[in-house]
Amino acid sequence: MGFRTKSDPDGRKQILTGKRSALFVSVCVLPFVMVDGRQASAASAEGTNAAAPAAVMAPSRAIHTRTPRLSESTSSVAPTDGYIEDIRVSGNTRIETNTVLSYMVARVGDPFSQDDLDRSLKTLYATGLFKDVTLRRDGNILLVRLKENPIVNRIVFEGNHAAKDEDLRKVLALRPRAVFSAETTADDRQRILEVYAQKARFAAVVTPQIIKLAHNRVDVVFQINEGPQTLISKIAFVGNKAYSESSLAGVVSSKETAWYHFLSSSDEYNPERVKYDAELLRRFYLRNGFVDFQIKDVKGELSPDRKSFYVTFTMDEGVRYRLGKVDIRSSLRHVPAKSLRKYVELFPHQWYDGKAVQDNATDMEEILQAEGHPFAQVRPTIARNPEKRIVNLLFDVSEGPRHYVERIDVNGNTITQDNVVRRQLPFAEGDPYTTSYKKYAKEAVQDLGFFKSVDVSTAQGSAPDRTNVSVNVVEKPTGEFSLGGGYSTDVGVIGNVGLKQHNLLGTGVDAGFSGTVSQWQKQADISITNPAFMGRNLVAGADIFFVENNYQTYQNYSEGRYGITLRMGYSYNRYLSQSWNYSLIRRWVGDTWDQSSYYVLDQKGKSLLSQIGTTLMYDTRDNRMAPHSGYYVSVGGDFAGIGGDEKYVRGKVNGAYYVPLDDITNSHSWTFMIRGGAGYMADWGHGRRDIIDNFYLGGNNLRGFLDGGAGPRSVGIMNHSSEDLLGGRFMYNASAQLNFPIPFLSDMGIGGRAFVDTGSVAGLRVKRLYTSKANDGIYYTPVSGDTLRPRVSAGAGFSWKSPFGLLNIDLGVPVMRSHNDRTQLLRFGFGQQF
Numbered sequence: 001m002g003f004r005t006k007s008d009p010d011g012r013k014q015i016l017t018g019k020r021s022a023l024f025v026s027v028c029v030l031p032f033v034m035v036d037g038r039q040a041s042a043a044s045a046e047g048t049n050a051a052a053p054a055a056v057m058a059p060s061r062a063i064h065t066r067t068p069r070l071s072e073s074t075s076s077v078a079p080t081d082g083y084i085e086d087i088r089v090s091g092n093t094r095i096e097t098n099t100v101l102s103y104m105v106a107r108v109g110d111p112f113s114q115d116d117l118d119r120s121l122k123t124l125y126a127t128g129l130f131k132d133v134t135l136r137r138d139g140n141i142l143l144v145r146l147k148e149n150p151i152v153n154r155i156v157f158e159g160n161h162a163a164k165d166e167d168l169r170k171v172l173a174l175r176p177r178a179v180f181s182a183e184t185t186a187d188d189r190q191r192i193l194e195v196y197a198q199k200a201r202f203a204a205v206v207t208p209q210i211i212k213l214a215h216n217r218v219d220v221v222f223q224i225n226e227g228p229q230t231l232i233s234k235i236a237f238v239g240n241k242a243y244s245e246s247s248l249a250g251v252v253s254s255k256e257t258a259w260y261h262f263l264s265s266s267d268e269y270n271p272e273r274v275k276y277d278a279e280l281l282r283r284f285y286l287r288n289g290f291v292d293f294q295i296k297d298v299k300g301e302l303s304p305d306r307k308s309f310y311v312t313f314t315m316d317e318g319v320r321y322r323l324g325k326v327d328i329r330s331s332l333r334h335v336p337a338k339s340l341r342k343y344v345e346l347f348p349h350q351w352y353d354g355k356a357v358q359d360n361a362t363d364m365e366e367i368l369q370a371e372g373h374p375f376a377q378v379r380p381t382i383a384r385n386p387e388k389r390i391v392n393l394l395f396d397v398s399e400g401p402r403h404y405v406e407r408i409d410v411n412g413n414t415i416t417q418d419n420v421v422r423r424q425l426p427f428a429e430g431d432p433y434t435t436s437y438k439k440y441a442k443e444a445v446q447d448l449g450f451f452k453s454v455d456v457s458t459a460q461g462s463a464p465d466r467t468n469v470s471v472n473v474v475e476k477p478t479g480e481f482s483l484g485g486g487y488s489t490d491v492g493v494i495g496n497v498g499l500k501q502h503n504l505l506g507t508g509v510d511a512g513f514s515g516t517v518s519q520w521q522k523q524a525d526i527s528i529t530n531p532a533f534m535g536r537n538l539v540a541g542a543d544i545f546f547v548e549n550n551y552q553t554y555q556n557y558s559e560g561r562y563g564i565t566l567r568m569g570y571s572y573n574r575y576l577s578q579s580w581n582y583s584l585i586r587r588w589v590g591d592t593w594d595q596s597s598y599y600v601l602d603q604k605g606k607s608l609l610s611q612i613g614t615t616l617m618y619d620t621r622d623n624r625m626a627p628h629s630g631y632y633v634s635v636g637g638d639f640a641g642i643g644g645d646e647k648y649v650r651g652k653v654n655g656a657y658y659v660p661l662d663d664i665t666n667s668h669s670w671t672f673m674i675r676g677g678a679g680y681m682a683d684w685g686h687g688r689r690d691i692i693d694n695f696y697l698g699g700n701n702l703r704g705f706l707d708g709g710a711g712p713r714s715v716g717i718m719n720h721s722s723e724d725l726l727g728g729r730f731m732y733n734a735s736a737q738l739n740f741p742i743p744f745l746s747d748m749g750i751g752g753r754a755f756v757d758t759g760s761v762a763g764l765r766v767k768r769l770y771t772s773k774a775n776d777g778i779y780y781t782p783v784s785g786d787t788l789r790p791r792v793s794a795g796a797g798f799s800w801k802s803p804f805g806l807l808n809i810d811l812g813v814p815v816m817r818s819h820n821d822r823t824q825l826l827r828f829g830f831g832q833q834f
Contacts, residue, residue: 091146159224200268203227231257233308252277269309286354292318324390330397374432406461420508478503558591597714610644631657647687652679669741676734694727704793704812709822711761733759749801792816
């Protein structure tokens with residue numbers, strides 16, 4: 001009697017029957033596709049053309065293994081007589097005999113039981129360590145003969161271009177120097193196909209190849225035919241009445257394939273993105289009054305040729321509601337409902353906006369918490385009136401459950417010190433804890449820029465009113481070495497190099513060096529900033545710098561400086577902050593020529609600037625890099641004269657207001673911005689009055705005009721024919737700008753803008769005036785453009801976040817200008833660090 005296995009030519013293991021029993025183990029290879037979210041076996045055999053599934057959410061091919069199943073014994077005589085006196089294992093070279101015996105159910109001293117032998121055979125196969133197992137009885141001795149699975153020598157990918165080797169290795173269960181398993185290889189094949197599915201390559205074919213080597217080792221080669229990308233050829237909407245298909249197409253993030261999407265992935269079919277698009281549609285309708293909106297179905301249908309997808313959103317819009325009554329009910333102690341009405345930003349008869357309602361409730365809740373009610377909660381409730389098509393809104397203000405922070409745990413920070421994370425949190429141990437703190441805590445830690453991911457979770461503390469907060473982070477590299485290049489109309493061709501560490505030794509200190517060389521500018525800077533100096537709400541830093549500007553393209557002198565700046569800043573609250581700085585700078589003016597005006601010749605030489613300055617800023621912008629809503633106002637001043645050669649006082653005020661146009665355009669890409677500023681400087685004592693300290697208008701603050709090109713300028717005469725820009729002591733400027741998406745190009749990262757700029761600079765500030773006639777008959781230098789009459793320009797531009805860098809181009813046309821103002825029709829800049 002014997003139990004033995006062998007492999008047939010197709011690689012399927014079989015248990016061959018002995019005299020008394022039969023065992024069967026099989027591995028079945030089944031390709032399948034996902035049809036409406038369910039697995040379905042392939043319906044076609046070789047030579048048969050099966051119809052493609054009607055709806056394919058994640059079509060793919062995979063090798064599935066079926067768990068070996070032991071058959072019932074077919075022998076009428078079971079080997080139950082006798083006991084196992086010994087178990088002898090052979091064929092194992094890497095795996096210890098005791099390890100093999102530990103996997104078996106049958107033990108020495110047990111009777112020869114058919115069930116125990118079947119189960120032992122099954123458990124040995126289940127380990128995945130053995131390719132072949134044979135159990136045979138020799139008298140009262142059980143012989144176990146093994147053939148071990150080979151060891152994986154290496155894993156190789158061939159034919160992959162759209163997915164990198166390292167990305168594919170991350171999803172594999174197989175590893176070099178691990179035991180090879182056909183089942184694991186089949187699963188890895190499926191994982192690779194899923195990677196390609198995420199890249200919209202559903203026609204990809206992955207074929208595992210096993211190359212046998214000496215010493216029972218194998219190389220696993222995944223031969224990949226990536227196939228073409230499966231793009232979205234059509235996006236359809238069913239059930240929409242209030243909005244056209246083109247309007248809804250602008251809401252979803254998936255796009256139909258087009259030639260201009262070659263730098264975007266929005267036309268690649270991704271099931272997860274389609275689910276997100278359904279949520280975007282729901283939010284869009286809810287913001288526009290469709291309270292009962294529902295997504296009935298979302299389908300991604302693969303075309304019969306498997307080359308494209310048809311995406312269909314089926315919806316029920318429901319009726320559109322306006323806002324009816326807006327009431328407040330307060331059960332909060334010492335907070336009557338009428339005192340909260342001033343915080344309501346909604347009004348009756350406007351279209352119901354679910355997002356605006358929730359935002360208003362959140363704002364009201366945060367105001368109450370800041371005013372000494374830490375557990376205040378505001379819950380909006382609505383009551384529909386379908387007949388009148390109105391929604392009555394009630395803000396229910398009450399005191400929520402009292403919870404206090406018992407313990408804060410920071411996990412996953414292998415480099416960053418705990419205190420760096422803790423000081424970002426809006427609470428400490430013992431403070432009240434509310435659900436809104438969780439959001440702000442995550443945002444504050446993410447803003448550090450030190451972590452790949454941040455998660456804030458809570459758990460029950462030692463008492464019902466105690467909460468333990470866990471901040472779980474994953475570190476990322478914070479060092480930066482950069483080389484860059486580009487072109488700007490300000491300084492010409494640019495080259496730069498930088499070496500920075502944004503989290504020095506895990507302390508949160510930012511330190512680095514940067515250098516820039518261009519046609520008209522050289523600059524080097526060493527800086528260090530501590531965002532929590534002495535462990536307090538205090539930012540402190542220092543800069544040591546060298547700058548040399550060659551203005552020969554539009555000025556008749558060059559200017560250089562080197563020195564040190566000390567910085568300090570602190571926040572009063574979330575929006576209000578103040579900064580201070582002190583600078584000690586050695587400057588010089590040179591490279592003048594005989595034709596330069598006397599005003600420039602007077603500047604030639606060296607000077608020492610000793611200046612202290614401060615800026616107070618109130619900032620509510622939602623994003624400081626790309627604002628969409630909010631505003632900021634800053635007021636600042638500089639005082640020069642604590643030693644040095646310059647003696648002046650300079651004041652500045654700036655502000656901007658950003659208006660989102662989501663309600664009008666049904667898009668988050670439209671923003672209207674108004675910006676303005678003014679400055680004035682007055683001299684005191686007997687300082688040098690260098691023109692390099694003056695206000696200048698043009699370039700970035702007045703497009704359509706050259707840098708410094710609007711304002712006072714010398715008039716060329718006879719032996720001093722050059723016209724030099726002199727700046728002024730008073731300046732104002734304002735701008736109105738509309739940011740908008742460009743049709744067909746938004747997916748490529750291109751956004752447009754239209755603008756109107758205005759401003760003026762006046763108030764001649766020079767050492768002396770040269771406006772009289774000298775005895776020798778030479779007319780000295782008069783001045784033009786010293787007027788507060790506004791200059792105005794209008795134009796348009798665009799920004800492109802290209803793979804090669806950020807490109808900005810503005811076309812500004814002067815509408816109003818003064819005589820001899822220098823204009824600049826086209827202004828652009830391009831650069832990239834890599």
